[in-house]
Every structure is written in structure tokens, then in C-alpha cells.
Amino acid sequence: MADYTPPDGDDVNFSFTGSYSAPDGDDVNFYFGLVATISMFDASRDTVYSGSADTTILRWRSDIEGDYRVRIGGTDQTDGYLFDSGWVPAEYIMTHELTVADFVAAGLSPGAHSINVYVLSSDDIWSS
């Protein structure tokens, strides 16, 4: 993971959840890296139906440029059905049309499915 040096005059705020006790004699190293912040717009439809109204429009944008992956299902950027991928400019609104056919192509059964967006930063960190 790359080193992170805050710009002059900037503070670095730490936010902890839970607690962690390092083993005796061990140090705890904090690593900083650039991670994309992704803004999601509401989907035009929450439900698509076979035979009618089968398209929903998905829009999102990232605050930094980088490679992106849009996956149906899965737990991270390597898991799930790869719906789309490419490179996204910073602050550019990306648009995808998701249809019933995409769910069928992904081999998914009818039901609720998550559509996940991941962006890779210049520090080689995928957003989660």
C-alpha cells in the first residue's frame, strides 16, 4: 500500500469503531491511501419486469478518476457478475441501463439483487 502524506496544513482525522489491543511488544501501523468516494443516484426503477418496463437507469459518479467495475451481486470487486467496467473520469456522471436481460445473462433468479460499483484509486485501493 502506498504511503500517504497529507497536504501541508491538512489534518488527518482518525475514526475508530470498536477496539483493538495489539499483542505485547507489537506496533500498530496505520496506512493511509486514497479511496474513491462514490455518489449513487436513485435508480429510475427499483423493479424491472419481464415483458414490460424492463429497464432501469442507474447513475453514479466518483470524486476521483480510475478504473471502475459494476457488478451484479457478489461481495467485492472480484466477485459477482461483471456488468460493466472501464475507466471513469472524476466527477463524471456515469449512466447504465440495466434490463431484465442482464439479470438473465448473469444467471440470476428473480428477486432482489444488489448492483455494486467499485472504483480503483491511484493508490491501488478499490472502494468498498
Next chain:
Amino acid sequence: MASNSWNITYSNSLPSTPAIEVSNADHVWLTHGLQVEVSLRGPDAYSYPGSRYKVWDIDGVTSSGSASWVDMSARTTTITGTLVNTNAMQFVYAQFHDGGSNYETVVSSGIAFDFDEPRIYPNVIYGDGQATWSDRGHENATYTDLESGDSSNITVRFSKNNIDQLLFHDLDMSGIRLYNNLIYAAPNSEVAKILAIKPGNKLPVSKSGFSAAPYIAYNDGSSWHTVTDYNGNVASGYTDKIANVVYNAGTLSFDILEFSTYGFAELDRIEFYTGSEGSGYIGTSVVIKAKVFDSVGGGVEDAPVTFSGSGDNIGTLVSGTVYTDANGIATATLNITSSGTATYNASVDDLNTDPDWDVVGLGLPSDLGRSRFYQDEIYQSIHATLASGYYNDGVVGVNTVAVAEPTVTGTDPNYLADESDDTNTLQHDLNVFRTLLKQIKGTDDWFTEPATYFDPTNTTSGSEWNKEPTLSNFSGNTLDAHTILVAVSTTESGSGIAISNTDEGFLFTPTDSRYADWSDRRGLPIFQSVANAGDFADEGAADDVCAIDLIDYSTGSEFKDVSGNVIYAKFYDGEDHGGTGEGADVYVKFYTSGGAYTWTASDPADIMLVYPFRKVLSEMEEYEWHRTDFINGFEGDAEIIDDIVNLWDYTGASNSESAPSWTDTGSYYIVVSGTSQTAAINALNTEIGDRVYGNGVLNFDENGNSFEIGDDGSVLLLGEGDGTGGYIIDGDPIANSLDDLDIAMGAIAALLEAGIGNKYIEELASDITAGVEHPLPESQTYIPYSTVSGQEGKNMDVWLDGQLLSASTGIGGVNGDRDYAETSISGITFTEDVYQYSNITYYIRQ
């Protein structure tokens, strides 16, 4: 589940409820224009066909009553319609009728039309024939063309078919500018980034008006590169820049894959490249190179270059036509077969090299290797000499190769550009010499005359410096050109060197036992050698060189024989006198002015040496003195001075003091100022006298005590009836004797005081009863005495009314046999009553 996600439900079965949706819009966004698709879904309970619908607030229908019924062949259907052009939120309504008595009314989600037109650069115009974005259908437009605003005839197409994620709404296309036959596209512009979203995204470009197929040039921000080859194909290494290059009837089209500035070029010139060789031997090959340039300076790849020769026929080209490489360079190989000079031309299309390239064919000498070596040397020398003009007289620095490098002005096109190492050149060597001259002369440059220096044998009344600092003038005048005999002293570890009667010399091991010889004059000057006669440089030399000073170790000074001649010594070869000789030891031979000398009993038993040792001046240490500075010289004087100073410290004298000043402020002082030390001491002896006591005359005073009168008439001693003296001891120090006297006189004083006593008279105020102790008046005390019979009460007399009383015997007068008893130190006890008004007189001695 990732946080950056949507939850979308995919369903195979439609809900039973009716619905109406604007299907190609977001919830609130509508950028595709006012024409929209509307999806209708009737109630599940209705029959299809058999049911119908109507819609309003679309296509100009503003109410349910004005809407027309449309039969439904299936439960779902999609229609198109046009919304009202307003910024307000719009809703589309639908009503379904089962053909009987059932009606269901639904409304769509709110929709707002919002389309911001894209921005383009001022000198760029739209070239798709559409007047407005409304004509293009707003976001429904598939593409738009941009054209150059001038006569460049350049068209660039932005198409959603070619660029994934391309949306025209609010698109900034100002990053691309088309004018002056250039396509300038800012690498960091928004459209450049959109082009980079997906591999395969492209921007088709076309330009018309060419008379011949042009080359496409690409500028990376610093220089131009030609990205198509001679045949119009994408050149090597640039397939990521452009693609699909097609030239047809004066129009060039291609796809831009990466944003930068693109231009167009044409074949411009062909030149011989500097890497071409200019000569070769028969039987060898030389390489000649020509580069094809386009009009923006880039090298044209895959251009057919034809080489042809004229002049002497010195060989054959391997191939007459050679195609240029990726850098636009065509390389031909010429096999040299004859001597002579040929001129070669290179051409492409109708372009020719100018100037052409001369190649010299060289005949083979009998000794090929040696000849090539010398000819190469000549070649190098010629170039080096010609190139010397490119070096200036500045010298960067000294002492290292790097700083001795010449400062080069300009570039020698015939030499330096082709050589990687220019340190093997004549001009480099010359500059190194210049550097050395500057360094040797110590001047600011290599040619300025150095300063002269002062020569006392060649000057003027103004002390002019006339002598030049040449090596000839320095020769013989440096420190290492001269020797010096330094003095080395030795005391043999501080104990002196023991010499015995009849000794003629002794074998000595010096610290440095080198002998001065003819090849190295440094070392001990050897006066005589038998075993190695003639080997040493100082054999038979004068005493100035060879004399060794001998010093009496006990006195630190030179000494003489009985005839008054100074005894000294000379070095003889140790090998002749039982030693090893050079490198180990040396023999010290005794001498006087009369010649070799034999030690006598009257000569010192222990001596030290100060001997000569020759060194060169450059090796002389700063603490080494010239040997003649020592004996009877500086060192001797210094020793004497030290002695004198010690005497001054000892006697209290000082420089030039001949009449010492004593403390004699009164005539009673024994020693008066100006008296010599001897006279002063004699006076002290006389005045203080000897210390033999007890020879005075015994006398007695009126009390019978004895005293003695000294020889000088003084009273020396008083004893308690003794008179024999002995209070001071013969030979005692005067201070002790005076102390003895003081003690004796103290005893005398005590005796005298005891003999005198004090008198006290008491008149009794009351009676004294016998046997009762009566205190002495005024609290006086005395020492009761009863030790010697007959002397009881001798320390105090007691008188009663003028009659002397007698003290009783025994300690404390215990016997009570006389007038009173000395019962305590402060009182007496009468043996009879004493009456009031009686007078008692006490005479207390002690």
C-alpha cells in the same frame, strides 16, 4: 453488501395493479427531449383484448374528458408522446376500462424536463445540419458533428455509437478546436476523459481538400511525430493514437483514440544522416544512411529510398532501394571493391539529397592492421586539429580529469557529434597542457607571465625583483640540494659514557648509524676507514666536518689535557675496531690538536658526546641546531646563565649587584649593608660566638644562691644553690640554647618572686578561739609547707602584735606543737586564743 450499490428487483410476474410510467426517463430527469415513451399496465382483473385505455396531460391532451379511448390487445403496451415544454414537474395520467362498469385511473411519477446544451469552442461549429438541440432530439440525439470554423474542412463526429457513456446533456466539448488545419484537443478536457472511458472509444475525423494523401502528425506537447507511414498506414508505435486511416479522393478520414494535437504533413526532404561512414577499405563494407522528413520534421516510416552513386566506381550497393525504419532512416550497405571517391545520392519520390555523401574507397596496404592503425590516427589527428577551434582558453579547474576538461563552444559537426569520447583528442591534450601550465605558473590563465622574485645578487637600490621563477633558477637552490651537519648529543641514557685510563677511543652505537658515503652523503662523517677505505665521503676531512665535541659529564663543559689542548674525537669505521661498522656502530677516536690522544687518569671518568650527522636541509627538523652553535656557544652560555640565576635565587643577589644590602637600620646589627657574604658570615660567627658553655665563674648572691658570669661578663646562669651550670647544652642550636635560658630565667624569676612575698595586716574585730581556723585577710591564699623539718611555714610569716609566730609541725600543723597550724591554703589555726584588737601581720611569699 457493498455500500455503493442499488437494490434492484427482477421479477417474472407483473403486479396485479395498473400503472403508468415514463419508461425512458429517470425519476425526475428528462433530458431526452419532450418526446417520451410511456409504459401502460392495465389491471390484472381485466380481460385483454376487451379492455381499453386513455391518457392525458401528454400530446396536448389536457384532461380526461378530451382523451380518446384506445383498445388494448394485451395487458401491457407502450406508447410515445410529447410533453409540454416547461420547467415544471409534469405527470401523465391514464385510465383503464374493462368494457363494463370498471374504471381504474393511475398517474406517473413526476418528470421535469432538464437539458443543458453542450458547450463548444468559439471557432468550432456544428456540422450535422441540425439547427438546434431540439431538432436533434436533445439527449435522444445519437451523434453530432463539429466542423472547423475556417477553411480547414475538418469534421469530427461525437457519436454515442463510438463513445461509451457519451451524453450530450451539459457536455463540455470546448476541449476540441478545429482550425488552421489542426485538430487541437486538450488532453485533460472533459471529452478527452470520456474518450478514455472504454478501450475502443473513438472520435472519427475527416478532412477534405487534399491533393495527395497526407501524413498524420501527432504532437506530444514538445515535438511532432508522424503517426502514419509512407503508405498511409498507422506507423509503428502509434496504434494507440489513431486507427482506421483511409484516404479517398482528396479526403482523409481516421479515428482519434487518444486526445492530443493532430496535424497533417507532407513529404518534405531527404538528408544524409550523420551516422553515415565516409571511407572504407577494399573488401569491407560501409554504411550510409538517409533520413526522410515530413513537413513537420518527423521521420517518415516505410518510405522507399533509392541510393545511387556517381564518380569513381568504388563498390556496389547491396540494395538500391531501402525502406525507412520507424525513425524515417534508410540504411544502405556499400561493399567497397575499388579505391577512389564516389558520391552517393538518396531519393524518395521526387526528392533528392543535397548535399550528397562522399565515400572514399581505400586500397589495402600490405600490413593491413598497422596501416589502419596509422590511418586512423591520422584521421583522428586531422579532425582533432580542425576541431581545436571549438575550444576556448578557459580552464575550468585543475588536478582532476573532470575539471581539466576543456570548455567547448559550439559543436564540431565533423567530429564531436560522432564521438562518444573526446578525451583522446589533440585539442583535449592541449587543453590539459594549458591547465598544467596555469597550475605551475599560478596565474589566472595559462599564458600570463608569472611574477618574478627577489634575488639579492641581482636587484637594484629599489629592491627590484628581477629573477624569473624558472626551473633553471631553482636548480641548486632548493633545500634538498644542500646538506647540513646537525649536532647530535648523547649521554648514554643519562649516565654518561665511562672512559678508562689509557683508552684511545670507544665503540659507539648511535641512533642512526648510517655512514656518509659517495652515493648518499647523509649520515656520520667517517674520518678514517681501513676495511672500507675510499668508500666514505669524509675520509680525511677537516675538523670542521669531523670533530666530535667531548664534554665532561660532571661539569657539562669541555676539558683539556695537561698541555691545555682541548680533547675532542673523530669517527672511525667501526669495522676496524671490533664492531660491525656502517649501519650498526662507529668508533669514536680521541683527538687533540696534537693528534690522536690516549686517555689519562686526570681526564673525566664520564663524558658525553655532541657529534656531527649530515642531513639534507629539507629533512632538517625545526628543533635541530647547527652543531657549531653548541659547545662553548649558545648551549654553554645558557647553562652558565642557568647557574647564575640559580645562584641569584640562592643568595638573593641580582644582576650587577656587588654590594649586597643587608637589613642594618641600627648600629647594633652584626652585619652592615655592603658587607660581602664572607665578611658577613665571619661577623656572625664572631658575634654569636661558639656554642661551648659552662666556663663562667661561679658566684653567690646575698641569699646564698649561685650565679655565673659569662666570658663576656654577662650573667649566664643562676641556679638554686647549684652554680655548676649545665642549663644549656654544648653544641645545641642557638634557638634551643636561648630556650633553655628562658626556662632557667623563668625559674629564677619564680624564686625571686617567692622570696619577696606580700605583706597583709589584720586588726581583729573579735576574738579568735584556739583550734578554730582563722581565714587569711582579703581572701588571700598561701602554700602550707611542712616538708623539710625546721622550715615549717616558710611560705608565710605570721606576726601577732609584732611577735613572729612559729608554725606547728606535721602536715597541716597537725601536731599543734607551736603557735599555729597551717591547716589550709586560706587559713591558719591558732593553738591559743587571740583577743580582739590584736594586730596580726601576714607575710605571704607564695
